[in-house]
Amino acid sequence: MSSDIDTGKRRFLTAAASVVGGAGAAVVAIPFVASMAPSAKAEAAGAPVRVDISRLEPGQLLTVEWRGQPVWLFRRSPEIIADLATLNDQLRDPHSQQTSQQPQYAQNPGRSIRDDLMVMVGICTHLGCSPTFRPELAPADLGANWKGGFFCPCHGSRFDLAGRVYQGVPAPTNLVVPPYHFLGDDVVIVGESAEGAA
Ligand code: FES
Known part of the structure; x- marks a missing residue:
């Protein structure tokens, strides 16, 4: 289950977390916000969001909402981590x-x-669209060198699986990493750095 909410500026999944798995692109929705408890109002106002990542498998993406924006949590496999360094000469920063x-x-x-x-933060640094998750390797429309990432349908900006922008696209900068920290291995607090962290 997912809700598609029009904020007036952009559209994205919210209210439920979407999980997109692997090259098969099967979509499995995991209820994330069970009820509109008072804490939901606090979160809408910008309070940190607590996210359980215990069921997030390598290759899966979880989307939550923080300060009215989609925030992606993506589990990288060892292969994906190793691929990141091979892309450096194609990236702007x-x-x-x-x-x-x-x-x-x-x-x-x-x-x-x-x-x-x-x-x-799942917002394109060009003009604010929400890029689409494209985890496939070398799909026809993105080329033989594509190793998975995010593609902005508005004007074609491309980002890798660390949110780094490719050269030659309209987006000027990498995607934004929000403040966050871990509580143990499986809980992420989005919207707040660990005490003392810059
Ligand atoms: S808003 Fe993403 S490329 Fe323009």
């Missing part, structure tokens, strides 16, 4: 030197705290 696009603790090759989990 492979080493995340644009410091406005991520917290300091995500200024690393995976743009993440943990290599196996990408956390990213």
Whole structure:
């Protein structure tokens, strides 16, 4: 189950978390917000969002809402992690030197705290559309070198599985990594850095 909410500016999945698995692109929805409890109002106002990632398998994407924006949590496999470094010469800012696009603790090759989990605001840095998840390897429309990533249907910007923008597309910068931290292995708090983290 998922809800498609029109915010007036952009459309994206919310209210339920969507999980898209592997090259088969099977869509499985996992109820994420069970009820509109008072905490839902706090979250809408910008409070951090608690996300259970215990069922997120490698290759799957989970979408949650934070501050009215989609935030993606993507589980990377060892192969996907290894592929990231091979893309550097095709990217505009492979080493995340644009410091406005991520917290300091995500200024690393995976743009993440943990290599196996990408956390990213799912809004294109060109004009604000929400890119689509394209995990397939070398699909006909994205070319033989495509190793999975995100494609913005509005004007064709492309991003890899660390949210890094390709060269030669309209989006000027990498996708934004929101502040986040872990509570144990399986819970992510989106919208808040760990105490003392920059
Ligand atoms: S809004 Fe994404 S390419 Fe223009």
